[in-house]
Amino acid sequence: MASACLAHGRHPFYAPSVPELPDVAIYVERLSAHLVGQRVTAIRLPSPFLVRTFDPPLTATIGKQVRGFSRIGKRIVFELEEDLFLVLHLMIAGRLHLGDIGKKLPGRIGLLAIDFERSSLVLTEAGTKRRASLHVVRGRAALPAFARGGVEPFEVDEPTFVAALQRENRTVKRALCDPTIVSGVGNAYSDEILHRARLSPMQRTSNLTEEELSRLFDCTRVVLEEWLERLRREAGEGFPEKVTAFRPEMAVHGKYKQPCPVCGTAVQRIVYANNECNYCPRCQTEGKLLADRVLSRLLTKDFPRTIEDLEEIAAARGRPG
Numbered sequence: 001m002a003s004a005c006l007a008h009g010r011h012p013f014y015a016p017s018v019p020e021l022p023d024v025a026i027y028v029e030r031l032s033a034h035l036v037g038q039r040v041t042a043i044r045l046p047s048p049f050l051v052r053t054f055d056p057p058l059t060a061t062i063g064k065q066v067r068g069f070s071r072i073g074k075r076i077v078f079e080l081e082e083d084l085f086l087v088l089h090l091m092i093a094g095r096l097h098l099g100d101i102g103k104k105l106p107g108r109i110g111l112l113a114i115d116f117e118r119s120s121l122v123l124t125e126a127g128t129k130r131r132a133s134l135h136v137v138r139g140r141a142a143l144p145a146f147a148r149g150g151v152e153p154f155e156v157d158e159p160t161f162v163a164a165l166q167r168e169n170r171t172v173k174r175a176l177c178d179p180t181i182v183s184g185v186g187n188a189y190s191d192e193i194l195h196r197a198r199l200s201p202m203q204r205t206s207n208l209t210e211e212e213l214s215r216l217f218d219c220t221r222v223v224l225e226e227w228l229e230r231l232r233r234e235a236g237e238g239f240p241e242k243v244t245a246f247r248p249e250m251a252v253h254g255k256y257k258q259p260c261p262v263c264g265t266a267v268q269r270i271v272y273a274n275n276e277c278n279y280c281p282r283c284q285t286e287g288k289l290l291a292d293r294v295l296s297r298l299l300t301k302d303f304p305r306t307i308e309d310l311e312e313i314a315a316a317r318g319r320p321g
């Protein structure tokens with residue numbers, strides 16, 4: 001029940017989320033550094049559900065040398081000799097772990113181990129839902145089918161980015177998270193990008209001024225670049241083992257009720273579908289609180305419209321007697 005969750009001060013939608021461009025890009029960099037040139041020596045696949053293709057079989061990779069790794073949106077592509085490709089989507093809870101040859105596949109959450117000549121790569125998926133997917137394909141020509149069509153923030157110029165955002169009249173939050181509009185960005189980094197750009201997540205893309213669109217383009221690249229650098233530094237010569245969408249250095253994402261690092265105002269949220277959006281009402285919405293269905297339903301008439309109102313309500317509630 002939503003009310004029970006609110007009473008506990010923590011929302012069920014504070015769930016882990018799909019690794020986005022910076023995390024996936026760093027996986028690709030570290031996989032490349034560790035595994036290129038090695039041959040696959042064995043495959044351990046306790047449950048067949050991970051693999052969504054049947055021809056070629058995953059065992060076709062045994063004996064093949066790794067040529068490289070790349071990223072398609074939020075997917076990781078393994079490039080092997082003889083034109084074999086593995087396309088991995090980690091979804092929400094899939095994570096990679098690199099270790100010594102024969103690294104143990106943990107029971108229940110261990111989905112796949114690929115043994116190489118000098119190391120083993122293990123895929124785990126926490127939780128009970130099996131969402132991560134692996135496709136085995138032959139030929140580079142099969143790869144574009146995995147792209148969702150969104151623009152790559154580092155590969156397009158400003159007019160192309162703006163045109164993609166404005167193709168459909170959406171809220172800017174939804175547009176940034178839509179893989180058919182922008183590639184690689186999801187719930188976490190869109191919160192961070194919008195905060196940096198000082199834009200309301202609920203602003204319609206058709207209503208953004210030229211200056212706002214330009215700022216959004218710049219902030220998208222700046223925020224992603226900053227995180228790429230931070231995660232690269234964290235991974236160092238090793239392998240990223242703490243991939244999460246909730247990081248203490250984030251400004252607003254996952255920071256509900258915590259002070260905005262720019263202005264100190266408590267970060268707010270909008271709960272929707274299976275997710276929530278975090279924003280600073282002072283930096284992004286001119287002090288307005290954005291309605292969300294769950295909160296609206298619970299609070300009905302006294303739903304606060306501004307942060308000042310909210311502070312008043314909080315103060316009134318906190319008053320003894």
Ligand SMILES: [Zn+2]
Nearest residue numbers: 260263280283
């Ligand atoms: Zn702020």
